[in-house]
Amino acid sequence: MASVITASEPSWITPFAGLSPRCFGKLLTTLRRDGADGVHRGRPWNLPLEDRVLLVMAYWRTNFAAARSAVRRKDAVLIVDGTLVPTRDHTIAERSKNYRYSTNHQVVMDADTRLVVVVGQPLAGNRNDCRAWEESGAKAAVGNTVTIADGGYPGTGLVIPHRRQPGQAELPDWKEEHNKSHKQVRARVEHVFARMKTWKILRDCRLRGYGVHHAMLGIARMHNLALAG
Numbered sequence: 001m002a003s004v005i006t007a008s009e010p011s012w013i014t015p016f017a018g019l020s021p022r023c024f025g026k027l028l029t030t031l032r033r034d035g036a037d038g039v040h041r042g043r044p045w046n047l048p049l050e051d052r053v054l055l056v057m058a059y060w061r062t063n064f065a066a067a068r069s070a071v072r073r074k075d076a077v078l079i080v081d082g083t084l085v086p087t088r089d090h091t092i093a094e095r096s097k098n099y100r101y102s103t104n105h106q107v108v109m110d111a112d113t114r115l116v117v118v119v120g121q122p123l124a125g126n127r128n129d130c131r132a133w134e135e136s137g138a139k140a141a142v143g144n145t146v147t148i149a150d151g152g153y154p155g156t157g158l159v160i161p162h163r164r165q166p167g168q169a170e171l172p173d174w175k176e177e178h179n180k181s182h183k184q185v186r187a188r189v190e191h192v193f194a195r196m197k198t199w200k201i202l203r204d205c206r207l208r209g210y211g212v213h214h215a216m217l218g219i220a221r222m223h224n225l226a227l228a229g
Helices: 010-017 021-033 049-062 129-135 138-142 173-196 211-228
Strands: 078-086 102-110 116-119
Touching: 010 021, 010 049, 021 049, 021 211, 049 211, 078 129, 078 138, 078 173, 102 129, 102 138, 102 173, 102 211, 116 138, 116 211, 129 138, 173 211
Parallel strands: none
Antiparallel strands: 078 102, 102 116
């Protein structure tokens, strides 16, 4: 039937999965290597793995109906920021400044490759980034790697912009230059968020419990696949 979404027809993959057929094939290879297509107890699947994966990705993409996502280089410079995901399940969400109920997700990316390397556990949307950085597990996952953040992470040991001291009218020129460079590099994480949130499920998540975390992990993996080609 021509109206049935199937991975056997390559023309369906990009619109519904957001990946090229080549990247989709790489994802399937990874899933099979991790045992996703193994024989399990209970009723067998009617659909092949390819179609099951495509259906899940279509759901994430359209929203219809710490864990690490990449290998980190030893000399990497990372960027962290928190993003809010509106969530219908109020048991894990709280009122936040941008949305009525949301979850706070700490996302860490490689400043050079722009690949997502860490997605922290979801916390209530009213949790500030300083606390979320530690409580989400992102801090432990990053370890001692040099990490850039915005001014919302004071006292964390992260590389944040210079601030004026009490009574100081303006910053020295060298600090202003550092802040300008810092802002340009840190903006890359905002570009990553913009790409990830083309998946509608991250703009209004209806999954219960930690389903929002699984969605974040899956979309981070697909973002990396699409970026790496």
